[in-house]
Amino acid sequence: MDRKRSAQSGPEGRVIKYFETLDSTNITAKEFAEKGAPEGTVIQAGQQLAGRGRLGRVWKSQAGKGLWFSLILYPKTAAEFCPQVTLLTAVAVAEALQKAAGVQGRIKWPNDILLDDRKICGILSEMALTTEGAIEYAIVGIGININMSSEDFGAVLADTAASLYLATGMEYECKQVLKAVLEEFDQLYGQWHREGFAPIRKKWREYNCTLGRMVTVKDNDEEIYSGxxxxxxxxGSLLVRNAAGKIESFDFGEVSIRSC
Known part of the structure; x- marks a missing residue:
């Protein structure tokens, strides 16, 4: 793993540590968090060799083709509310993509951004707890396909993956998209701490493509609930009503829906 890096100042003095190649930005972000890196520190990689999404899935992270980074956070909230950060981040990415490229992303609960039913962004949030059960730190990993072509995705992903280039026919500078995402995130993260989850949930509903649809909830590829x-x-958990009218909440697993 090539850990050659550079540091630069981001919005409002934010520290951005850029690595040409990493196994995973989330793994490296944890290392920095353990050493007390300031809140908002960004760990960015030009390429990830072992990028991953939820449920341990591999995330294709080609050199120079996308935006692969993780944020180090110290949320001032109880651990049970930390999953709200994933929904908050999804809203930030959707708003940033709209402002930076004019595309209308839709959020699939809890962590995907889709363009025309194809995935352009994935989010992986993780947290560490103290022995007392308080949040020690949280890591939010974000992967956005920027300049990937159909050939870059290959036959396996061509029908399910999207990029800004494929959506608009234009290439984008990753640093400009990063700037847009961080600006939106900072605004929403601050609002979340000041006003709670209600305004974030309202915005999430506006961008979502999950609510009102028939879904199937899976755990380790086994169907456990539908409705x-x-x-x-x-x-931040998903509420699903089955055919008998019973509502269950889910904060885990994979949700499949008919169409976004």
């Missing part, structure tokens, strides 16, 4: 996605609760 209509009704809402997200105060913890």
């Amino acid at each position: 209509t996605a009704e809402d997200v609760d105060d913890y």
Whole structure:
């Protein structure tokens, strides 16, 4: 793993540590968090060799083709509310892509951004707890396909993956998209601390493509529940009503839906 890096100052003095190649930005972000890196520190990689998404899936992270980075956070909230950060981040990315490239992303609960039913962004949030159960730190990893072509995705992903280049026919500078995402994130993260989850949930609903649709919830590829996605609760969990009218909440697993 090539850990050659550079440091630069981001918005409002934010520290951005750029590595040409990393196994995973989330793994490196944890290392920095353990050493007390300031909140908002960004760990960015030109390429990831072992990038991953939720449920341990591999995330294709080609050199120079996308934006692969992780944020180090110290949320001032109880651990049970930390999953709200994933929904907050999804809203920030959707708004940033709209402002930076004029594309209308839709959020699939809890961590995907889609363009025309194809995935352009994935989010992986992780946290560490103290022995007392408080949040020690949280890491939010974000992967956005920027300049990837159909050939870059290959036959396996060509029908399910999207990029800004494929959506608009234009190439983008990753640093400009990063700037847009961080600006939106900072605004929403501050609002979340000041006003709670309610305004974030309202914005999330506006961008989502999950609520009101028939969904199937899977755990380790096994179907465990199905019904209509009704809402997200105060913890960021998905509320699903089955055919008998029973509502269950889910903060884990994979959700498949018919169409976004």
